[in-house]
Amino acid sequence: MLRQIEGSRAVAETVARCRPEVVCAYPISPQTHIIEAIGAMVKAGTLSPCEFINVESEFAAMSVSIGASAAGARAFTATASQGLLFMIEAVYNAAGLGLPIVMTLANRAIGAPINIWNDHSDAMAVRDSGWIQLFAETNQEAADLHVQAFRLAEELSVPVMVCMDGFILTHAVEGVDVPEQSDVDAFLPPYEPRQVLDPDDPVSIGAMVGPEAFEEVRYLAHLRHLDALERIPSLAAAFAEAFGRQSGGLVRPYRTEDAETIVVALGSVLGTIKDAVDGRRDAGERVGVVGITSFRPFPLDAVRDALSGARRVVVVEKAFSVGFGGVLSTDVAMATHDAGCSLRTVVAGLGGRAITRRSLEEMLAAASRDELDSVTFLDLDHGIIERERARMGATRRSGPSAENVLRDLGTVASWIG
Amino acid sequence: MTTQPVRFYQVGSFAVGNRLLPDDDRTVQSDQNRTNSLDSGHRACQGCGEALGARYALDAAMRATGGRLVAVNATGCLEVFSTPYPETSWRIPWLHSLFGNAPAVATGVAAAMKVKGKGDVRVVAQAGDGGTVDIGFGCLSGMFERNDDVLFICYDNQAYMNTGVQRSGATPPAARTATTEAVGPEPGNVFGQGKDLPRLAMAHDIRYVATATVADLHDLEEKVERAMQLHGARYLHILVPCPLGWGSAPNDTILVARLAKETGLFPVFEAEYGKVTAVSPIRHRTPVEDYLSIQRRYAHLFGEHSRTDIIARIQAIADQNIATYGLIDDEADSRGQKEVTA
Numbered sequence: 001m002l003r004q005i006e007g008s009r010a011v012a013e014t015v016a017r018c019r020p021e022v023v024c025a026y027p028i029s030p031q032t033h034i035i036e037a038i039g040a041m042v043k044a045g046t047l048s049p050c051e052f053i054n055v056e057s058e059f060a061a062m063s064v065s066i067g068a069s070a071a072g073a074r075a076f077t078a079t080a081s082q083g084l085l086f087m088i089e090a091v092y093n094a095a096g097l098g099l100p101i102v103m104t105l106a107n108r109a110i111g112a113p114i115n116i117w118n119d120h121s122d123a124m125a126v127r128d129s130g131w132i133q134l135f136a137e138t139n140q141e142a143a144d145l146h147v148q149a150f151r152l153a154e155e156l157s158v159p160v161m162v163c164m165d166g167f168i169l170t171h172a173v174e175g176v177d178v179p180e181q182s183d184v185d186a187f188l189p190p191y192e193p194r195q196v197l198d199p200d201d202p203v204s205i206g207a208m209v210g211p212e213a214f215e216e217v218r219y220l221a222h223l224r225h226l227d228a229l230e231r232i233p234s235l236a237a238a239f240a241e242a243f244g245r246q247s248g249g250l251v252r253p254y255r256t257e258d259a260e261t262i263v264v265a266l267g268s269v270l271g272t273i274k275d276a277v278d279g280r281r282d283a284g285e286r287v288g289v290v291g292i293t294s295f296r297p298f299p300l301d302a303v304r305d306a307l308s309g310a311r312r313v314v315v316v317e318k319a320f321s322v323g324f325g326g327v328l329s330t331d332v333a334m335a336t337h338d339a340g341c342s343l344r345t346v347v348a349g350l351g352g353r354a355i356t357r358r359s360l361e362e363m364l365a366a367a368s369r370d371e372l373d374s375v376t377f378l379d380l381d382h383g384i385i386e387r388e389r390a391r392m393g394a395t396r397r398s399g400p401s402a403e404n405v406l407r408d409l410g411t412v413a414s415w416i417g
Numbered sequence: 418m419t420t421q422p423v424r425f426y427q428v429g430s431f432a433v434g435n436r437l438l439p440d441d442d443r444t445v446q447s448d449q450n451r452t453n454s455l456d457s458g459h460r461a462c463q464g465c466g467e468a469l470g471a472r473y474a475l476d477a478a479m480r481a482t483g484g485r486l487v488a489v490n491a492t493g494c495l496e497v498f499s500t501p502y503p504e505t506s507w508r509i510p511w512l513h514s515l516f517g518n519a520p521a522v523a524t525g526v527a528a529a530m531k532v533k534g535k536g537d538v539r540v541v542a543q544a545g546d547g548g549t550v551d552i553g554f555g556c557l558s559g560m561f562e563r564n565d566d567v568l569f570i571c572y573d574n575q576a577y578m579n580t581g582v583q584r585s586g587a588t589p590p591a592a593r594t595a596t597t598e599a600v601g602p603e604p605g606n607v608f609g610q611g612k613d614l615p616r617l618a619m620a621h622d623i624r625y626v627a628t629a630t631v632a633d634l635h636d637l638e639e640k641v642e643r644a645m646q647l648h649g650a651r652y653l654h655i656l657v658p659c660p661l662g663w664g665s666a667p668n669d670t671i672l673v674a675r676l677a678k679e680t681g682l683f684p685v686f687e688a689e690y691g692k693v694t695a696v697s698p699i700r701h702r703t704p705v706e707d708y709l710s711i712q713r714r715y716a717h718l719f720g721e722h723s724r725t726d727i728i729a730r731i732q733a734i735a736d737q738n739i740a741t742y743g744l745i746d747d748e749a750d751s752r753g754q755k756e757v758t759a
Binding site for chain 2: 024051060067069072089097198199203206209212213
């Protein structure tokens with residue numbers, strides 16, 4: 001049943017129907033509404049049995065989840081941005097131990113400068129942690145991905161992060177069909193751990209591993225991700241059969257049939273990009289878009305197939321590697337390196353800057369004319385950059401750049417383009 | 418039949434002779450059916466106080482819980498020497514995650530046991546002093562504050578021994594470590610620093626806090642048993658000499674631990690809800706020189722350029738402990754315990 005509901009609320013209700021047994025909470029915007037809602041359900045007794053634990057940091061949130069999962073409980077938490085970075089040691093540890101924790105990541109920029117708005121810097125920072133990372137395009141998909149995430153995680157003994165754009169999805173109210181309890185119960189069997197702390201059958205978990213076996217243990221983790229590449233599409237198909245809608249999978253092409261130029265992107269911006277693609281199609285340009293749902297494991301074959309007809313590939317990403325360029329772009333380049341197409345990176349939407357249809361259409365038009373630089377920062381205010389660079393050249397003590405830029409702008413209000 | 422109560426400490430070494438005791442009062446370690454939670458074959462150094470402390474504590478906890486126990490371990494010596502892959506010395510369910518998160522991991526295990534209807538399974542978390550007073554303190558304070566059902570045991574050997582004897586927040590003044598070398602006008606660790614974790618634990622008003630040393634097995638086991646009878650957050654701080662880091666003879670581990678207590682440098686006591694309820698009095702007051710001079714980490718205080726001034730400052734700390742905790746008292750009971758009424 002479709003209801004007008006906030007994205008965070010839809011995720012919280014869906015997670016509750018997955019019957020998590022231990023949920024850790026530490027507040028950080030923009031994920032806080034999710035754990036607040038789950039906390040209320042546990043407090044009211046509508047989600048039971050479940051231990052809801054208010055912890056003292058994100059590092060503790062992931063650590064409590066590790067202990068709970070190793071003791072055989074279905075564990076869930078949610079975080080964002082600085083919180084993810086604060087727990088990063090435990091994030092790697094959870095994956096290394098093979099514990100199927102599910103975590104919502106409400107994607108948000110990383111400071112400094114401190115910024116609470118959306119981009120994908122946080123998810124990229126744990127790209128190599130061993131977690132499966134699934135990106136939701138809509139709130140419906142964010143909710144649905146959690147149901148699939150628990151099953152995927154527990155089947156493979158790999159933790160899964162469901163990434164949803166902070167504010168743009170978490171705080172957006174729109175129609176969502178929250179999966180019914182009976183349907184979720186039919187789709188998601190109880191957690192049966194491969195390893196568990198049990199006095200009746202004692203095992204040691206977390207041993208020190210030296211050079212004689214470390215590579216093999218890590219390779220086994222890689223194989224589980226390769227298994228996930230097989231399992232993610234089949235779970236999405238099973239989900240579609242059970243729930244009557246498409247959610248998840250590896251990649252999602254849109255109007256790519258005869259496309260010369262194909263945009264690649266993650267998350268909610270795909271909606272705007274589809275509008276822009278429609279606009280350029282109306283103008284006679286042959287453009288399409290491929291959304292990537294599974295960022296880790298990265299579906300090299302599926303991406304290669306989806307981009308096979310393109311002359312140009314433009315990767316639009318809400319993150320970048322300082323001193324290098326695109327992050328997602330390097331993965332896409334691995335998929336297309338012998339495909340004979342050009343590859344351009346467009347960094348956009350950092351720190352919540354709106355990615356407008358107009359800017360995207362202008363960018364696509366330039367791409368179609370082969371006028372796009374190899375790395376473009378969309379809607380960058382070059383005048384501001386030049387003023388600060390000049391200031392830095394003129395005097396040693398030019399002061400903090402962030403404050404200088406804000407002063408130049410003459411406003412403290414967020415510029416949304 | 419006339420009976421006479423058995424008094425402890427009646428042999429010359431102050432050791433408690435099990436053969437003098439009725440069966441019920443004998444130690445867990447003297448029981449051939451003890452768990453051997455940390456079994457032989459591990460790779461600890463000769464004379465390792467931590468290996469001793471862990472075996473004592475966990476075997477006592479295993480008996481107290483009827484074998485329904487899970488142990489969570491912080492990174493450190495105990496973790497490294499007990500589980501070199503693919504071997505393990507643990508005969509109990511055991512989980513190592515990270516250096517600084519053992520209290521939180523233990524919270525998770527306890528929560529899982531509760532939600533799974535296995536509330537009879539109890540949880541012990543353990544770490545060295547670095548994992549407790551420094552890098553793990555945030556998680557430990559959180560666990561205390563939430564009053565989670567975990568006994569946290571700190572095996573305190575007063576420095577980062579696993580990484581090569583660097584200073585921790587539990588390193589005592591004047592002690593030489595690899596990062597507080599015995600050079601300059603104030604050699605060794607500085608005075609006026611360090612965390613008193615038992616008192617910080619008490620400040621959380623948790624159910625039970627106790628200190629112990631590996632020199633008094635009965636006392637240590639009784640405190641573990643007491644802790645496992647209780648629920649909520651509990652803290653046990655065990656002094657475990659490190660022959661490698663302290664520069665003491667491996668066969669002096671028990672002696673060094675005993676002297677730490679008998680000098681007053683390491684007060685042995687129990688507290689409930691933030692108030693001291695019992696102290697183990699000093700039997701034979703001993704000058705700190707006797708404790709310091711058998712450890713090479715204090716060698717710079719002795720010899721040709723002896724630093725009697727620094728020794729006097731350490732003696733003053735011991736004297737202050739004796740006064741603060743009332744460690745000298747003739748009214749101790751037959752078990753060497755002194756009840757404290759406030």
